[in-house]
Amino acid sequence: MPGGRRSREVDERLRAGWAGAIAIQ
Structure with a gap:
């Protein structure tokens, strides 16, 4: 996972x- 920003x-x-997703469930 390159890139810091x-x-x-x-x-x-x-x-x-x-x-x-959690709120929808």
Whole structure:
């Protein structure tokens, strides 16, 4: 997983996606 700034944005997006999936369930 190269890239430092992108890694941070991806992490936040992944976290938001997980939170949304959990909220939908």
